[in-house]
Amino acid sequence: MAKGEADDPYPRRPIEAPFIGSEAQSMPEEGFRMSLAERLAEEFERDPMARKRIAELLIIEPDIRLAMINALIAEAATKRDLSELRAEMRAEMDQLRAEVSSNFRWTRGPILVVWGATVIPILLRLVWEI
Numbered sequence: 001m002a003k004g005e006a007d008d009p010y011p012r013r014p015i016e017a018p019f020i021g022s023e024a025q026s027m028p029e030e031g032f033r034m035s036l037a038e039r040l041a042e043e044f045e046r047d048p049m050a051r052k053r054i055a056e057l058l059i060i061e062p063d064i065r066l067a068m069i070n071a072l073i074a075e076a077a078t079k080r081d082l083s084e085l086r087a088e089m090r091a092e093m094d095q096l097r098a099e100v101s102s103n104f105r106w107t108r109g110p111i112l113v114v115w116g117a118t119v120i121p122i123l124l125r126l127v128w129e130i
Contacts, residue, residue, distance in 0.1 A: 044051045
């Protein structure tokens with residue numbers, strides 16, 4: 001056996017007899033046949049109407065519909081989730097505001113020093129010459 005075949009719960013079986021109406025194009029590998037699930041999956045991939053029909057049939061069944069709804073509800077965001085997310089976003093925005101404000105305070109000092117050391121003496125010299 002090749003590596004990984006022992007772990008495969010659904011190993012491919014050798015072809016015992018040809019399928020009725022099957023062609024070589026529907027065979028995935030020579031010497032092996034597709035399982036029914038693989039053929040159904042291929043058919044649903046190819047035929048949008050078949051996908052729609054199976055979905056309609058599944059939704060009609062109350063147990064299946066309930067299972068689908070429960071699965072969707074587990075993935076949906078609740079009002080509580082949204083309020084928690086909103087609180088996190090507000091806290092992060094407040095933190096960013098504080099950082100920007102702090103950075104502005106730190107840059108304001110050097111800007112005033114540069115102005116005081118360069119621009120103001122130049123302006124004073126221009127005023128004295130006039």
